[in-house]
Amino acid sequence: MPDAVKAKNGTRRRPRRAAEQTARLSAEVELVVGGGGVELRRSTAADEPRGSLKGLLRDELAALDAERRNEISAELAASPLVAEHPSLELSGSLYGIREALRERLPACAVDARQPVGLAVEQILAVDEGSFWITGWMHDEDGQGEVTVVSPEGIRIAVTKTAFRFERPDVVQFYSAQRGNSTRNHGFTAFFELPAPSLLTDGWIAELRTGEGAAVEIRCPSPVLDPLAVRATILGELGNRGPVGGELAAEHGRRALTRLQERIVAESEVDSVDIYGEPPSEPAISIVVPLYKRLDFIEHQFLQFSTDPDFAEAELVYVLDSVEQKDELAAKARELFALYKLPFKVVNLTAGAGFAGANRHGIEVSAAPQLLLLNSDVVPDRPGWMTAMREFYLAQEGIGALGPKLLYEDDSLQHAGLYFHRAPGAELWENAHCYKGLHRAFPAANVARPVPAVTAACMLIDRDRYEEVGGLPLHYVQGDYEDSELCLRLSGAGYENWYLPQVELYHLEGQSYVSDARRVPSEYNMWLHSEIWGDRIEELMAEFEPFDEGGEQ
């Protein structure tokens, strides 16, 4: 549309291009109109004259038809420059452009007698570039399309991809409209923007029906807190049929994966407190994430301090419950004064979750071997680390090594992990070999390769850990990180081993399956099976959980 951008005022022309007019949008970005297009450009020399944005829009673009104006606004907001130089100022300018250009549709009044209705109940910011929307729409025939418009002007046709579901309350509300064929009023969807959206106010949604009606509404401001967003998305998954259904596959997985990445990315190492003098070239780094319960540390210290193996070990605690920083520091000072056991404490800027905390601890540690350890694991007797290391070094092609873990009553907590699928079920769940049997149970006292071992106490070569990418971050509130790590290792050709000669106590808490944990657990199980189902099937074809190796 060359006419549309024809320059009208020669004094605002920039010298290089005759028909070009510019306006500053932010420190880095300017708007350029002319030469056959409208675009964003990196700002050039600051002293060049620029026009006012308002005037430019009014003079050059206001005359275009509504559809084209919407397009221009959306194209500008989606420009790669916005992703490169995101700023509130730029977003504010884009919002100004959107408001100047966009055609305002009649506001939608939700009325039981009206043929058209639209509501957006929630927008969740998964991160700056992706969102989750939930609402409902009503029209004559259920064919209408909902478009959501970001404050910056990006337009997303959400109902094209949204998960649709019936809303009995909406059906009830419009029940007087006989013959209406709208089905599945509800929609919920994850969507990604081509460029970030930083403004919290100004989202709108439009509904255009098959019969030509068009209305708009203002949307609520996006929810920003990542944990609140995660809880809400999980709630959606839990409310729309089986957690591992279409919604998870089409929307939930992408949203939660990005969210988990965001949560970990927002957690950085704040400080590393060093107590005593840890070995300068440790043979092994022990990484222990701490979450809430700090009382276990003392019990670990008592055991570790009398174990000569710790002379060449680097002990790294990572505090994932960041609000306990002062409490832990006080405790660490007291315990160090008493036990003289050198160790490090990694403080984070925000909680990173189990896998994330491990990741930070591993990053600040140095040894070629890693021992991932839970804080509620205490050894039965000294020498366990050497026994594990020697076994590991002697075992060709070993991936992860897990020892025998016991409950307080000498029942087995861990003797290797395998995967179980109930008859007729689709999903695999993690299962523990011989769980609950006595520590002396013969078949559990044979070292053997197992499909996976727990990260509650896991020895692994640093190179191998890094080769397969370490503990995955995409599970919600922990569950399957260790088994996925082991599956990655096994996929890379390594074998995971169970070593019963080493015994530690794992005082695993009573986990009541509260409803709050149900959906994350089901989601994690689904995701784990979704990614690894085929590999698991191969592994389980060769693995016999009740192998009586001890008697052969």
Place this chain on the structure above:
Amino acid sequence: MSDLRVLFVAHNHPTLHPGGAEAYSLELYEAMREQPGVEPVLLARIGSNVARRRVAHPGTPFSSVNDDPNQYFLFTETDHFDFFTLTSRDKSLYSRHLTDFLLAQRPDVVHLQHTHFIGVDLLSQIRRVLPDAAIVYTLHEFLPICNHHGQMVRTFADELCPEASPRRCNECFPEISPQSFFLRERFVKGHFANVDRFLAPSAQLMDKYLRWGIGSERIEVEEYGRLMPDRRAADPPQVKSPTNIGFFGQLSHFKGAEVMMEAMATVDPGVDAHLWLNGANLELQTQEFQEEFARLQEGLRGRVTFRGPYEHSELPKLMEDLHWALIPSIWWENSPLVIQEAFFHRRPIICSDIGGMAEKVRDGVDGLHFRGGDPVSLARTIERATTNPRLWRSLRDGIRDPYPMDAHVGKLLGLYEETIEQRKGVAVNA
């Protein structure tokens, strides 16, 4: 040849829940452990603790009992148990957890002492998972037959019930249809079909199961074997007067608590008899019962003394000053262990003339019968026992030693072998 692996399943562990069947289960397990070539495993059910908290580890109902690697708890939630159909509502208990346990343990014999709180489904699951295993089931009461606490006593008027049927059971429980009782019976019998051999500690109990439909080729009488305590109580008792009569067990209605209290109130005041109550679980009884019991006790100060719960190991001491043991139950009983214990210490028994009591205590030979449920008959019997020292000596002399555990273990091992052989035959024929 590898050891014979025998899995014992009990509905409680005696360290947590004292009781006759529990004590016997542990004694039997321990006696089997002493046998060369036998490796027993004890799996005892455990429920939530008194704070109603789950005591199992996450992900498994199994846990160790103590240093013994072959003793296990099996946690089941009492609320998950369907007391009518005798099955767990949580089917993964069988399909998942008990299956894993059986596959890990691979017993040659599963000897069930009880399926209460666990469920009769276990019987079928054993057969599915371990087709060759011999399944032996000791019957301790009538729970599989009778919904009235397995007592076979009608819910009205304490009438003894000789036989269950959907119609008769519906008379006892008018709100439960005969159809439901029919299904209950079918369900229990369906699972019982997998049992190779039932053991009945008393003939009267066996008779009721025969009548219920267990084939005579699958059931036999086998008395509980008992480990003999290290020492016997003084014989005769050192105390001459009063004549001390001892009650042992739960103070409950079915155990005849009111009968004996009313009898003591009826006994001729000139008769110098004293009743010692060694019992537990009064607090578990209904409020109504507890009040009635307190009322009866109030009027019997100086003639009846409540000594509270006791440990099995205290028995010789508790028997020391007693002349008689008293078993006044108003239900059939099976084979009350108190009988064996009293006889071991050479104490004649006064008991109801019904069921397992009448069978195990011979009237006029090693004890005295009174008309079950009749306090006046009991009062007259106590008077007779108290005033006649020669009668006491003669009955004392008529007492035989209880069935020793050694003999019992030998019998069971023979039976296990025989059953395993039979199963091989079944497997070949199949």
